[in-house]
Structures are given as structure tokens and as C-alpha cells.
Amino acid sequence: MKTSLHLSSLVLAAAGVFQPPAHAAVHEHLELEATLLAPYRGDVRGVHPDARTFTLSFAYPGLRGRRPVRWRLDLVAPSGRRVARWQGRVVLAGTPADVVVRWTGSVAGHRPASGVYRVRLHAASGVESVDQAWDIAVGSLPAPALPPFAPLATGHARMLAVPAAGALPYTVYYGNLHSQTRDSDGGGPVDTCHGAQDPQTAPYGPDAAYPYARRHGLDVLMVSEHNHMYDGSDGTNPDADPAQARAMYQAGLATAREFSAANPGFLALYGMEWGVIGNGGHLNIFDSDELLGWERNGKGELIADTETPKSDYAALYTLMRQRGWTGQFNHPALAGQFVVNGTPLAYTPDGDAVMALCEVVNSSAFSNSENEGETRRSNFEQACNKLLEAGYHVAFSSNQDNHCANWGASYSNRSAVLVPAGVPLTRASFLEAVRARRVFATMDKDAQLVLTANGHLMGERFDNAGALHLQVAYASTSGRQAATVAIMEGVPGRNGDVTQLSDQADVTTTPAPGAHFYYAKVTQDDGKVLWSAPVWVAQAALPLNPRLRPAPNKVAMPSTAKISAARPCTSFSADEPAARRAAIRSPKYTAGTFAIIMPSVVPATTDTAEL
Numbered sequence: 001m002k003t004s005l006h007l008s009s010l011v012l013a014a015a016g017v018f019q020p021p022a023h024a025a026v027h028e029h030l031e032l033e034a035t036l037l038a039p040y041r042g043d044v045r046g047v048h049p050d051a052r053t054f055t056l057s058f059a060y061p062g063l064r065g066r067r068p069v070r071w072r073l074d075l076v077a078p079s080g081r082r083v084a085r086w087q088g089r090v091v092l093a094g095t096p097a098d099v100v101v102r103w104t105g106s107v108a109g110h111r112p113a114s115g116v117y118r119v120r121l122h123a124a125s126g127v128e129s130v131d132q133a134w135d136i137a138v139g140s141l142p143a144p145a146l147p148p149f150a151p152l153a154t155g156h157a158r159m160l161a162v163p164a165a166g167a168l169p170y171t172v173y174y175g176n177l178h179s180q181t182r183d184s185d186g187g188g189p190v191d192t193c194h195g196a197q198d199p200q201t202a203p204y205g206p207d208a209a210y211p212y213a214r215r216h217g218l219d220v221l222m223v224s225e226h227n228h229m230y231d232g233s234d235g236t237n238p239d240a241d242p243a244q245a246r247a248m249y250q251a252g253l254a255t256a257r258e259f260s261a262a263n264p265g266f267l268a269l270y271g272m273e274w275g276v277i278g279n280g281g282h283l284n285i286f287d288s289d290e291l292l293g294w295e296r297n298g299k300g301e302l303i304a305d306t307e308t309p310k311s312d313y314a315a316l317y318t319l320m321r322q323r324g325w326t327g328q329f330n331h332p333a334l335a336g337q338f339v340v341n342g343t344p345l346a347y348t349p350d351g352d353a354v355m356a357l358c359e360v361v362n363s364s365a366f367s368n369s370e371n372e373g374e375t376r377r378s379n380f381e382q383a384c385n386k387l388l389e390a391g392y393h394v395a396f397s398s399n400q401d402n403h404c405a406n407w408g409a410s411y412s413n414r415s416a417v418l419v420p421a422g423v424p425l426t427r428a429s430f431l432e433a434v435r436a437r438r439v440f441a442t443m444d445k446d447a448q449l450v451l452t453a454n455g456h457l458m459g460e461r462f463d464n465a466g467a468l469h470l471q472v473a474y475a476s477t478s479g480r481q482a483a484t485v486a487i488m489e490g491v492p493g494r495n496g497d498v499t500q501l502s503d504q505a506d507v508t509t510t511p512a513p514g515a516h517f518y519y520a521k522v523t524q525d526d527g528k529v530l531w532s533a534p535v536w537v538a539q540a541a542l543p544l545n546p547r548l549r550p551a552p553n554k555v556a557m558p559s560t561a562k563i564s565a566a567r568p569c570t571s572f573s574a575d576e577p578a579a580r581r582a583a584i585r586s587p588k589y590t591a592g593t594f595a596i597i598m599p600s601v602v603p604a605t606t607d608t609a610e611l
Ligand SMILES: [Zn+2]
Pocket: 001, 273, 282, 330, 331, 401
């Protein structure tokens, strides 16, 4: 569920678009979906090496009847200028539709200047619209220089939990923090599953999800059931038995606890995806032992443990804060979601105290791929940035929202948490890491990204005076290289736009006095992207004596810019060939972490490529 929806089910019903059955007044997933697959690299072979094919995928799950969708695809140069546009119309009738757009690789008959371009999709149907954007590489781009980085230990069963010498003292655990099973509208068999299941009808529940995820290499699986489907209905079931609903929620929690206890190194989480899409917004609560809800059966009994008014986000945040719970904004839309006092994605101090994560990229909720082959992906970075600019302290996460029985296997994306070395992975240590925002989002489960600022780890909030040294550390355990780096900058509470500070991985800047946040984004040579958690910096006012002021906004590069972009993992499985193990153990991988490199000042680089 990943689009903006501005109309109520009443409007839909009145328009004759949708005839709800008695117990299913609102189909939870009834909305326009549109994704854009934009290959990061061109075809290489042929006359135009930048030529490539974009794939637009449209769907309207649960649609009865026909629905036209208008779409527009823009190619935007690094300067911000639009250099190409394609547009068209497609009529949806029950089944998904793909539209293929071929770019010849030239602009106005010429080969375009090299740079990172942006491909933007806008799709609209009635009052619903979806916007998606992905970066692509055009021409040849120099690989960025990266600071030395000793990869962190990982919790993967196939790797030993031994960090590289000099590595930060954390273990990285890779999870999928958003999925459904039979307890709500997930758990459909992969061979027949193409979307949301009728609540509580599918064959697979949490007891199937956790072993599946563990077998497929995940360290963490969060089963997040729609909180309003414990009555066995998309709408409200007047015959629902509240005791049964509450018991099902407790049974899910027990299944998770027991599976975690029986499988050290794997964390099974169970909880809720709270809210509705239309005039709502979905958020995950990772750690509630109470079922929350607003629906009542025909006898007027609450079908939950604790009443939470529907779509009252301010009240929910306050309850979460009282209870000490932790949440994630799920697939946030730019408009019409998480509304408080008429403002979407609105800041409240209680919300800021409890909401720790924001989904930045999800793979399709209705994927039935079991080999990480899903190509439909939705990007929510703009909405997450809006939350950051509103003042939220959220780190990025990337999840699968599985509704079919392929938990964690539909794509290679993960949310990764950093747990202190030697501390076992438990619900408590996971929550501690999430609350500290020691989290990164990655489209590649075999990669790591860490941002530090004056030695502070990503996720931290700290006071600063003078220069701020930002370093982006990246590692791949599968031989990938970083193709581009971006350090993004914003101001909490400004409600403005996040901008790119630098395309370098090692930067010294002097922030203007006041509050700032910075996060890093690395795009790999295969186009997969990683997002660090932000750091939040409160910059002291400038000293009064101008001679004591730090030089403003100098961007610095290390003088030793010859560090390889990726290093193999220093851990290995017992069945690795001996030669490879020896190679991996080679002392060249024992470089210290975040060595202080004296910077030599160079002019700030800006994106000025013109066509
Ligand atoms: Zn959702």
C-alpha cells in the first residue's frame, strides 16, 4: 500500500466504482499502484551506450470494472532541467499492466553529458496520484573515493560473527520489518498469490513465516498484522468475538517469543500495522502486547484490548509514548496521511518520541517471488524527507510488506540494525538499536553503510561547534562497488526541502548555527541504493570575534583518495574453499576504521552538467 488516496470509500461507492460486501466495507488495498523500474546503467552495447528501457507497472488491487490511468515520465538532467518526456494512458481492468518506454540514449539527437540523471514517474487516476523517482547513471562517472572501512560483523548464519580488526563494535542484523500472515490479509501460497488475501483465510500464519524467513537468511522478521482485521474482515464484522480476536493476537506474540527462544540468532517479532490507508496512514508498532482497535461488533463490544480512535494519530502517538512503544512509518504518502490538525505527516512531540523509522523503499507488497527477483519497488524518500523536515528523528528502513508466503525472499532489500558486539539479538537489543537509530536501509542485503560525524555514529544527536567532519563508510561482501555517494542535508522543523550537500564520501563542513540533519546515500554499481540513518547536529552560534570564526562551508577531500570502494567480508562459512578463506584473512583488510585523514581543501563540487 503505497500511494496517496484522497477520497473516502463512500465516494468510491457512490461513484459505482466499488460495491462492498456487507462485512468488507473498505478493501484495505483498493488503491492505484504505480512503480518505475529504471535501469541504473545503459545497455552499453549498441550505438548509444546510454540507451535503456524503463518499465512502468500499474495495478489496482481489488478493482471491479475499468479504470483509466494517465502517466508521464520525465528525464531530468543533473542541472534540474527536464530533457525528455514520455506520456500515455493505460486502462486497468482487474489485472496489472506494464508499459515499456524505450530511451534511445540521446537527447535532441546528441549524446548527453555524463552525470546522475533522475527519472520521474507521475501517474494519476481520478483524484489518486503516485509519484516515483529513481536515479540513473548517464555516461561514465568516476567512482567516488571512500574512507577506509573495516566491515562490521554480521549475524548471518553463513558468516562468523567476528568483526574485522578495527571494526566498529557492532554486529549488523538484517531484517524485514513489515509483513503479513493469515492473521490478517497475508499468508497466501506463492503459486496462486497475487495480492492481499481475504482476512484470516490463507493457509500460512506466523508459525510458517518465522521458519521461512530464517531459512531464507534473514536475522529478523516482523509480522505486522493489520490491527483492524482481527475480526476476520476488511471492514467490521458484527458477529466478531472480541475474546477470539484478543486471543489470536496473544497467540501471535507467543509464537514469536517461542520461535526466538528456540532459534538464537534469529529474532521473531509480532505486532500491528495500525491504521487504514484512505484518510489514514499505516504505521507499525513493534512492541505492543495489547491489541489496539476502534471497531465494535453488533453488541457494541470493542474488538481489541485497548481502544484507539481510527485515524487519530496524535492520540495514538500519545498512547505509544505512555506505553514506551516504538514505531515505523509504513510506505508514507506525501498527501492525505498521518494527518494531525489538517496537516499531513504532521509533527507532534509525542510522535517524535515514538516514531523511529520511515520506510524509504519497499518491494511490491503482492510479490510472489521467492528468489529476490521482484522488480516492482516503491520509493518513499520524499515523504520520509518531509517527516525529517517536520522535525521527526527517523532512520530509513526498507521492507517487503509481504502478503504472499515469501517473507523476506521477494527482493534483496533489508532494514539493518547495529547491535553492540557481544549482545545477543533479542527484542530488547533490537528495540534499543532502533531507538538509537543505529539503522541503515539497503536494497542489497550483502552491503553495509555507516555515516559518522566528528566520530559520532549515525542516529546520534549532538552539539557541535566549528567544523563537522562527515564520513561515509560502505562495504560490500559480494564485490559490488559504490558508484555514487550523496550526503544529504536538511533542517528539522523547517518544513522545507532536503538538499544534497556533497557527492563526496569524506567531507568537512561548518554548518550554519542551529539544527541540522545529515544522511548518506550510496548507489552501488548495480543501481541498488543504501541509506544511512541521519545524524542530528545542533550547531553553536558563531563566536563574536570574526577571527575566531571557522571558515564557512569548506568542502574537503582526503589527500589520500585511493582507497578501494569495497572490501570482502572478513567472515566466512566453514564450507568456503581454503584459498578464499586465506585471501579473506589477508592482513590488507585490517585497516583501522575512520582514521582521521588530514584534509586538503578543494572547491566544493556541484552538479553543473549541461546538455
Ligand atoms: Zn501497509
